[in-house]
Amino acid sequence: MTVNDIPAVDRALKKEFAAHASPIIELIEAQTHDPFCVLVGTILSARTKDQCTTGAVQRLFAKARGERFAPADLERLSQDEIEKLIYPVGFYHDKARHLKELPHVLKEKFDGVLPNTVEELCELPGVGRKTANLTVAVGFDLPAICVDVHVHRICNRLGLVKTRTPFDTEMALRKILPVKYWKTWNSHLVSFGQTRCGPVRPKCDGCPIIRLCPAAAKTCGKTASNGGALTRAPGSGRRARR
Numbered sequence: 001m002t003v004n005d006i007p008a009v010d011r012a013l014k015k016e017f018a019a020h021a022s023p024i025i026e027l028i029e030a031q032t033h034d035p036f037c038v039l040v041g042t043i044l045s046a047r048t049k050d051q052c053t054t055g056a057v058q059r060l061f062a063k064a065r066g067e068r069f070a071p072a073d074l075e076r077l078s079q080d081e082i083e084k085l086i087y088p089v090g091f092y093h094d095k096a097r098h099l100k101e102l103p104h105v106l107k108e109k110f111d112g113v114l115p116n117t118v119e120e121l122c123e124l125p126g127v128g129r130k131t132a133n134l135t136v137a138v139g140f141d142l143p144a145i146c147v148d149v150h151v152h153r154i155c156n157r158l159g160l161v162k163t164r165t166p167f168d169t170e171m172a173l174r175k176i177l178p179v180k181y182w183k184t185w186n187s188h189l190v191s192f193g194q195t196r197c198g199p200v201r202p203k204c205d206g207c208p209i210i211r212l213c214p215a216a217a218k219t220c221g222k223t224a225s226n227g228g229a230l231t232r233a234p235g236s237g238r239r240a241r242r
């Protein structure tokens with residue numbers, strides 16, 4: 001695909017996205033309209049399935065004393081309590097430590113006000129570019145491109161970028177992706193990566209963007225040029241399609 005194909009790809013992936021459950025971070029935003037809650041949910045969701053994150057978020061947010069979960073609630077809870085509440089999300093011990101430190105660092109560096117830039121958010125404990133970008137895009141509704149393993153893999157498979165790391169992909173996308181797609185690009189591609197274009201054996205059969213995908217021939221024996229028809233060599237079987 002080329003940059004000219006971005007609108008068509010986004011349209012197709014938006015349709016696929018609508019057919020599946022919303023990501024947990026978008027649900028948190030819809031329910032709280034609070035960037036701090038989005039940040040906490042995003043920290044918990046790293047390397048964790050949405051179902052597991054959902055339980056952790058519900059248990060943690062149930063400890064809110066006010067209308068919504070706030071830094072003061074993290075201050076009041078001990079690290080052990082946080083750890084028990086968020087278990088079994090991935091790296092729950094480290095995440096509990098980071099969450100416990102969060103209110104203090106927020107006060108020290110930002111007068112207790114959650115910043116809305118990627119660079120500033122990255123100064124908070126446990127916050128890397130992926131978490132920061134997602135918080136800016138979903139929590140603050142500002143343009144940001146969150147690149148995780150799904151976005152990195154799919155953009156490279158499609159030939160939109162040729163990069164080695166998610167950071168390089170983010171920088172490349174910043175140059176070629178029109179800003180109007182920034183906020184939703186992550187949701188659409190993550191959902192697509194989880195349901196169809198996974199890291200191994202993507203489900204190319206019936207993929208709505210196969211005609212634009214140069215990787216289809218390598219991943220499942222189909223090509224853009226043959227309209228998605230199988231191109232197995234005589235005598236090749238299941239093994240050859242992997």
Ligand code: SF4
Binds near residue numbers: 157204210216
């Ligand atoms: S054709 Fe296959 S590899 Fe290409 S985007 Fe679709 S599922 Fe992914």
